[in-house]
Amino acid sequence: MKTSLPIRFLAILGIVIIFVFQLFAQTPENKFDKVWQNLTWAEGALYPSGPLWNMVGPYDFDNDGFSDFVASSSWSGSFLNGAYHYEASADNQIELVWWYHFAELDTAVDNFSAVTVGDLDGDGNKEIIVLCDAPAGQDALQIFEWDPDSAAFPIVPTATWDLGLKQGVFEAGQIVAANLDSDDNEEIVVSVMDGPWGSAGKSHLMIIELQNKSFALPSWKIEMHDSVTAGWSGYAIYTTDLDKDNLQEIWTVAWDYYRMIIYENTGTEDEYALQSAFYVSLNDEFSNQGLVAANLDNNNFNEMYASTHLGTLWGIATAVM
Numbered sequence: 001m002k003t004s005l006p007i008r009f010l011a012i013l014g015i016v017i018i019f020v021f022q023l024f025a026q027t028p029e030n031k032f033d034k035v036w037q038n039l040t041w042a043e044g045a046l047y048p049s050g051p052l053w054n055m056v057g058p059y060d061f062d063n064d065g066f067s068d069f070v071a072s073s074s075w076s077g078s079f080l081n082g083a084y085h086y087e088a089s090a091d092n093q094i095e096l097v098w099w100y101h102f103a104e105l106d107t108a109v110d111n112f113s114a115v116t117v118g119d120l121d122g123d124g125n126k127e128i129i130v131l132c133d134a135p136a137g138q139d140a141l142q143i144f145e146w147d148p149d150s151a152a153f154p155i156v157p158t159a160t161w162d163l164g165l166k167q168g169v170f171e172a173g174q175i176v177a178a179n180l181d182s183d184d185n186e187e188i189v190v191s192v193m194d195g196p197w198g199s200a201g202k203s204h205l206m207i208i209e210l211q212n213k214s215f216a217l218p219s220w221k222i223e224m225h226d227s228v229t230a231g232w233s234g235y236a237i238y239t240t241d242l243d244k245d246n247l248q249e250i251w252t253v254a255w256d257y258y259r260m261i262i263y264e265n266t267g268t269e270d271e272y273a274l275q276s277a278f279y280v281s282l283n284d285e286f287s288n289q290g291l292v293a294a295n296l297d298n299n300n301f302n303e304m305y306a307s308t309h310l311g312t313l314w315g316i317a318t319a320v321m
Helices: 007-025
Strands: 052-059 068-073 082-090 092-101 113-118 127-132 141-145 159-161 171-178 189-192 203-211 220-226 237-240 251-252 259-265 273-277 292-295 303-307 314-318
Touching: 052 113, 068 113, 068 314, 082 113, 082 127, 127 171, 171 237, 189 237, 189 303, 189 314, 203 251, 203 259, 220 273, 251 292
Parallel strands: 113 171
Antiparallel strands: 052 068, 068 082, 082 092, 113 127, 127 141, 141 159, 171 189, 189 203, 203 220, 237 251, 251 259, 259 273, 292 303, 303 314
């Protein structure tokens, strides 16, 4: 007896479905394997001295084709914070090739540090630039310039500075290096607290330039200093051109209820103007380096995406600028 066309079609479709299921069942799942990790303290390692606070990279400081990244530690207590330079040495092999512990800084148990990489003197040799907790009279800014002759970073800082803060740095928030204006000097942006939380301390958002491009006799210029807008300093700094007007913006998130603060270069060298300061949340939602600018939906407008410590993800478009 002949089967009807629908029955034959369903039979063929069933065979195809079974074949597809078998094909996927035999295909290994996409998965990620851990290919490297550093030794822990329990395994005898001494570095890093505390939890890593942030990392930047990749770079290739010695131009050998292997990539590098740099990290800094925090909450290290009496072991003191440090900066760490890692480099790939072979397939899935990473080596700690340089580190520096800030033993000269008298810091509290909950000490912080943050790191960035730049070329502040414009000589083509990158610097590891670290922002550390440091009491009054000590230097919170620590700079280590790459030495092409020894193919390494120095064992002592190339230059240090107290940021011009008389009370020192009670808590180092974040540091970023970027060229923000029309000159050829890179700037660094820092966010710090100069005293304990509350009335005893103020937040400071600062933009700084090595004006004379000399680490031997450095002349530092504070291009912008805001100690009023944020009640508490933030741990996120991001530079971008979200509104695509060819002027660089500086974004930070204050610790008080996820308050977004945006500065922008005015188009004039060394000048910046506050563009916006608004609360995203009133639910005690805070941020650690949770900012990414992108045009994910391809609508010709950039967006800023952010995350909070409660797991909230949100985005704002350039219409707010």
